[in-house]
């Protein structure tokens with residue numbers, strides 16, 4: 001089908017300045033499919049291609065897309081397998097609480113905290129642990145309400161167990177109270193906000209970080225400039241500046257989890273490969289990482305990729321499908337098969353004799369022209385002029401060729417004056433030329449209608465004009481005895497024409 005370009009304009013708008021807002025969308029993550037005419041695009045929110053505990057892996061139909069806009073938060077970090085990551089995390093938490101330490105998991109309200117909670121709750125039951133797991137107030141109430149309301153959206157595994165046990169009613173999880181921060185004994189605490197950008201989680205961090213027994217587990221991505229980000233690259237013990245006036249002597253262990261609901265490099269590549277759009281726009285990421293991902297998408301998948309800055313416009317050529325009629329001759333021209341025979345030689349391992357087989361392909365190409373009018377139509381190229389109601393312009397080449405006549409013809413035909421060629425009537429000249437050319441061109445048909453000769457598109461007739469625009473030179477051998485013949489032909493018979501003319505130049509016309 002023909003693709004006719006129109007332009008769709010997509011514009012990226014400034015992200016909300018509040019980092020927290022950006023990262024609280026996980027449960028509500030969605031992919032939007034938009035179609036205008038035949039132009040189609042998908043916009044993905046936060047998505048994850050591996051099956052999370054609480055949400056089914058991103059499901060999306062195969063669509064004919066002009067554009068996919070995707071986030072690129074984890075543009076260059078391919079995560080370990082989920083199982084390995086979970087095991088390492090559980091081991092770190094278990095070791096910490098077993099030696100009497102406290103575990104702090106800074107998390108945003110929705111999504112990931114619940115997944116990690118389920119993981120720990122399961123583990124606690126399996127290992128028969130009774131160390132308390134706490135959620136800070138905001139996390140418990142808000143998130144669990146959402147999950148109970150939207151349980152139908154969640155993955156099959158959660159659904160099938162929900163009749164016997166609601167996966168979000170955690171057995172070992174309880175609410176945390178501020179007064180418990182400095183209580184003795186091990187515990188696990190989920191506290192908002194994630195990335196330790198301030199608030200309750202930062203307050204707890206200040207208290208717990210100086211103790212070597214404790215553990216800070218950071219789930220996923222931390223924006224540059226946050227305390228969480230500083231911890232990710234820190235080697236303990238380290239002094240971390242929390243704000244202008246506060247320095248914390250961090251001696252606790254730090255575990256970095258890749259549990260974020262945000263997608264990663266592999267997830268993005270899988271989705272883009274699956275959707276196979278014509279263009280990709282990366283948003284929501286760091287510039288250097290996006291540049292790397294762009295390169296990967298373009299080189300590995302051959303898909304044009306952009307990562308515009310905020311408020312930058314990117315024109316994307318879009319698709320337009322045209323329903324067109326097809327003429328009978330076009331249809332006919334595309335009906336004949338175009339077989340290609342491919343000989344394949346395979347060598348059997350047992351004996352060294354090569355076995356060959358022939359594979360047949362029908363490699364059809366139908367060529368025609370699409371006429372864009374009220375009812376678009378495909379026609380065969382031969383029909384094009386008629387369909388357009390246009391006249392066919394043919395390019396003819398002309399040459400006025402002098403041909404020598406013998407002296408004896410002078411006797412037959414009277415000369416109009418001294419040193420003038422004899423004037424023979426047209427028919428005689430044409431007949432004489434016909435006789436000569438018939439000898440030289442035995443394999444082509446020469447038509448003689450009396451006034452002119454015709455070989456394919458090449459026509460020749462005597463030229464009696466004194467000044468012919470097609471006459472370039474006179475024959476130097478017989479200036480006085482030359483008769484001119486005007487020749488015309490169309491481009492496709494160029495070679496034939498010059499073949500005839502070269503013979504005419506060497507001729508001497510005579511009677512008999």
Ligand SMILES: [Zn+2]
Pocket residue numbers: 399400401463465468469470471484485486
């Ligand atoms: Zn002429």
